[in-house]
Amino acid sequence: MAASSREHVLSLYRLLLKESKKFPSYNYRTYALRRVRDAFRENRTVEDPKVVEELVKRARDGLALIQRQKWSSIIPTIGLRQVKLPACTASVSGVHRCVCVRVCCSVCGGVC
Amino acid sequence: MMNRTLSRKLLGSMCGISNPRLSFAQSAVNTVRELEKDEPRPLYMDFQATTPMDPRVLDAMLPYQVNYYGNPHSRTHAYGWESESAMEKARKQVADLIGADPREIVFTSGATESNNMSIKQLEETIRPDTSLVSIMTVNNEIGVKQPIKEIGHLCRSKNVFFHTDAAQAVGKIPINVNDWKVDLMSISGHKLYGPKGIGALYLRRRPRIRIEPLQSGGGQERGLRSGTVPTPLAVGLGAACEIAQQELEYDHKHVTVLANRLVQKIMAAIPDVVLNGDPDQRYPGCVNLSFAYVEGESLLMALKDVALSSGSACTSASLEPSYVLRAIGTDEDLAHSSIRFGIGRFTTEDEVDYTVEKCVQQVKRLREMSPLWEMVQEGIDIKSIKWTQH
Numbered sequence: 456m457a458a459s460s461r462e463h464v465l466s467l468y469r470l471l472l473k474e475s476k477k478f479p480s481y482n483y484r485t486y487a488l489r490r491v492r493d494a495f496r497e498n499r500t501v502e503d504p505k506v507v508e509e510l511v512k513r514a515r516d517g518l519a520l521i522q523r524q525k526w527s528s529i530i531p532t533i534g535l536r537q538v539k540l541p542a543c544t545a546s547v548s549g550v551h552r553c554v555c556v557r558v559c560c561s562v563c564g565g566v567c
Numbered sequence: 568m569m570n571r572t573l574s575r576k577l578l579g580s581m582c583g584i585s586n587p588r589l590s591f592a593q594s595a596v597n598t599v600r601e602l603e604k605d606e607p608r609p610l611y612m613d614f615q616a617t618t619p620m621d622p623r624v625l626d627a628m629l630p631y632q633v634n635y636y637g638n639p640h641s642r643t644h645a646y647g648w649e650s651e652s653a654m655e656k657a658r659k660q661v662a663d664l665i666g667a668d669p670r671e672i673v674f675t676s677g678a679t680e681s682n683n684m685s686i687k688q689l690e691e692t693i694r695p696d697t698s699l700v701s702i703m704t705v706n707n708e709i710g711v712k713q714p715i716k717e718i719g720h721l722c723r724s725k726n727v728f729f730h731t732d733a734a735q736a737v738g739k740i741p742i743n744v745n746d747w748k749v750d751l752m753s754i755s756g757h758k759l760y761g762p763k764g765i766g767a768l769y770l771r772r773r774p775r776i777r778i779e780p781l782q783s784g785g786g787q788e789r790g791l792r793s794g795t796v797p798t799p800l801a802v803g804l805g806a807a808c809e810i811a812q813q814e815l816e817y818d819h820k821h822v823t824v825l826a827n828r829l830v831q832k833i834m835a836a837i838p839d840v841v842l843n844g845d846p847d848q849r850y851p852g853c854v855n856l857s858f859a860y861v862e863g864e865s866l867l868m869a870l871k872d873v874a875l876s877s878g879s880a881c882t883s884a885s886l887e888p889s890y891v892l893r894a895i896g897t898d899e900d901l902a903h904s905s906i907r908f909g910i911g912r913f914t915t916e917d918e919v920d921y922t923v924e925k926c927v928q929q930v931k932r933l934r935e936m937s938p939l940w941e942m943v944q945e946g947i948d949i950k951s952i953k954w955t956q957h
Contacts, residue, residue: 483622
């Protein structure tokens with residue numbers, strides 16, 4: 456099934472991660488990234504095509520949800536600042552560790 | 568008015584305390600202040616007081632706040648029908664989480680209202696001795712789980728009604744009202760990543776539990792709780808319950824790992840720290856630690872970068888040490904130095920590490936300033952000292 460092909464699933468995964476990084480709230484952002492990674496990792500070995508299709512559908516719904524919700528959570532956080540956690544030396548690729556959000560930034564809160 | 572009540576309380580319970588403590592305690596109670604202009608907001612580590620809404624819950628609620636705004640009790644048009652169907656769907660989601668039938672769920676404004684509705688029954692059915700047993704499933708201050716199943720069976724065998732306030736337990740530990748033989752259960756929305764202002768009351772149908780309604784009006788919710796059911800809030804509660812059911816195991820694992828990390832790191836770094844509450848029968852996300860020779864309020868103020876609490880939010884205005892800690896037999900001085908760390912779905916390892924680092928740093932600093940600590944270091948046994956009267 457083309458919809459559940461490996462490439463499709465991988466691109467879905469990459470898209471989910473990319474969208475998750477756009478949450479301005481530190482807690483939502485880190486949760487979304489962690490949850491997406493763990494969910495895909497957990498279901499790595501699933502073979503049954505019906506289950507795979509169901510999971511892919513859930514991933515697509517999740518993606519749509521993140522795309523909607525990141526906007527509804529950007530607006531109230533204009534000007535929101537939080538405590539700056541010390542930068543970690545072992546950083547996950549592409550994820551900023553700093554939690555300062557000084558301006559309404561639609562990319563991951565990277566204005567430290 | 569505040570100062571008069573305050574000084575009366577202080578004079579009553581803490582005779583002989585010198586002035587600096589008085590003014591310090593005053594400032595502790597009057598800490599309703601705004602953040603400074605550029606002051607960053609603290610980390611959130613108080614998940615027992617309330618929880619942020621999960622983005623999935625907000626996503627479920629928004630359409631009902633904006634577009635589908637009908638009254639669920641309107642029977643004559645589509646706005647009412649769609650709102651009612653959303654409300655009934657939410658009811659089913661709540662029921663599924665606790666193993667109940669949707670007809671056994673009544674929406675209320677929160678766990679407090681549900682508790683009041685259940686307790687009021689006590690006055691209605693007079694029995695020779697006990698008519699209602701009410702237990703908290705998971706304590707909100709020390710996180711201890713009560714043996715609800717055993718208590719439920721006991722109550723059923725003695726024909727006594729059993730109510731439990733499951734506000735801190737729903738969505739965090741598996742609940743089945745039939746296994747536990749629970750007759751009434753209070754549920755709070757904002758404790759499981761749902762909206763504030765909504766809760767539910769579970770009322771067993773077989774055998775039928777009859778309660779007297781607290782508020783009368785248009786007869787909604789089968790006459791048990793009149794007032795329009797706020798559909799967006801109910802939908803939010805339902806979504807929160809469904810998410811909690813799916814994520815229960817994952818969240819529990821995450822919270823356990825983080826809680827163990829917090830406790831072990833703190834205990835490894837500083838001596839004389841006590842974990843309050845049973846080490847096994849507990850919900851891991853509620854960590855209540857007592858730091859000997861350090862005053863709880865001063866530690867809280869010192870940890871201004873982390874949002875913590877020194878006991879339950881409902882009693883934080885009073886200056887008395889936690890009644891829960893006193894009940895489990897904690898020493899008076901240890902009860903005064905207890906801090907509750909709340910860990911939840913959204914807590915990260917970095918936040919825990921930061922909290923540990925700051926906590927250890929501040930405890931060490933406060934202990935340096937403490938003459939009691941100095942005496943302990945010299946080997947003097949504090950308990951053996953005879954304090955003289957002036």
